[in-house]
Amino acid sequence: MKLYYATNSCSLSPHIIANEAGIVLELEKVDIGRAPHRTAAGEDFATINPKGYVPALRLEDGSLLTEGLAIALYLADLAPQSGLAPAEGTAERYRLLEWLTFIGTELHKAYSPWLFHPELGETAQQAARAKIVGRLALIEKHLATNAYLLGERFGAADAYAFTVIGWSRFVDIDLAPFPHLRDYLQRIAARPAVREAMRAEGMALAAAA
Ligand SMILES: N[C@@H](CCC(=O)N[C@@H](CS)C(=O)NCC(=O)O)C(=O)O
Structure with a gap:
């Protein structure tokens, strides 16, 4: 999985959660300080995430998950033993x-x-x-x-x-x-x-x- 992130931004949160869960993410930096926002590879980030903001997580099936809250829960739930998120229904x-x-x-x-x-x-x-x-x-x-x-x-x-x-x-x-x-x-x-x-x-x- 690849996390699109920007330094000192809210994308640090899912990055921490992945580390705590023992999930190794590929990382790609996005320059959100300039328009258009470009990834480290030089792509216009809007073509990757039309919302234009980080965090965005490229999943194993190739789809993109956005919104920090959803990404946080997704990563935490991949590692229930980590205790980062209580089980659903509790x-x-x-x-x-x-x-x-x-x-x-x-x-x-x-x-x-x-x-x-x-x-x-x-x-x-x-x-x-x-x-x-x-x-x-x-x-x-x-x-x-x-x-x-x-x-x-x-x-x-x-x-x-x-x-x-x-x-x-x-x-x-x-x-x-x-x-x-x-x-x-x-x-x-x-x-x-x-x-x-x-x-x-x-x-x-x-x-x-
Ligand atoms: N609703 C989004 C908001 C994410 C957000 O505010 N990202 C900021 C960095 S903390 C960003 O990428 N801003 C650049 C922009 O909106 O152009 C979420 O919760 O993930």
Whole structure:
């Protein structure tokens, strides 16, 4: 399987999940900083994924799976023994979906595109920041009594949260008021599978959290 990724983007999340699951992915970098977005091989990425964004996963049957949440679950479910995603039909599975949706809709899409595009305006950015800080406070409260989002064990939702909240360092969101969250990010950053994914994508390990 091949993962189309961009450094410092949300595609780090499925990359971490694959590493944690022991799944070896072929990687192809996409330059999402320029239009048209080109792959490392020089292809126009829109001809591969008409949605134009990463992550995208080329499956063994040649089809393309898009959307980070779907890719995360797909990879985690390929390795049920990894415990990255609770089994379908269990109560915990719905907790995982609850967290993945929360991170995707309440955090990911508040950080990006708003805080990465100053041209969208100060008012929009302030609204995004206020929303993010409020959402981080909810996670902070949860982490006061839970090591990870689903309890005691690292899972797919943590890979996604680590990836998205890690963008705080680029957009000046101060995590000092959230000590449990900072500890959590540091613990995740120290995981060998996470370090390996970041190294492979050319990310700065020291700045992870
Ligand atoms: N709904 C998509 C959003 C993915 C997304 O926002 N990807 C960003 C990087 S984090 C991207 O590739 N942006 C480039 C673009 O939209 O042109 C998902 O959850 O996977």
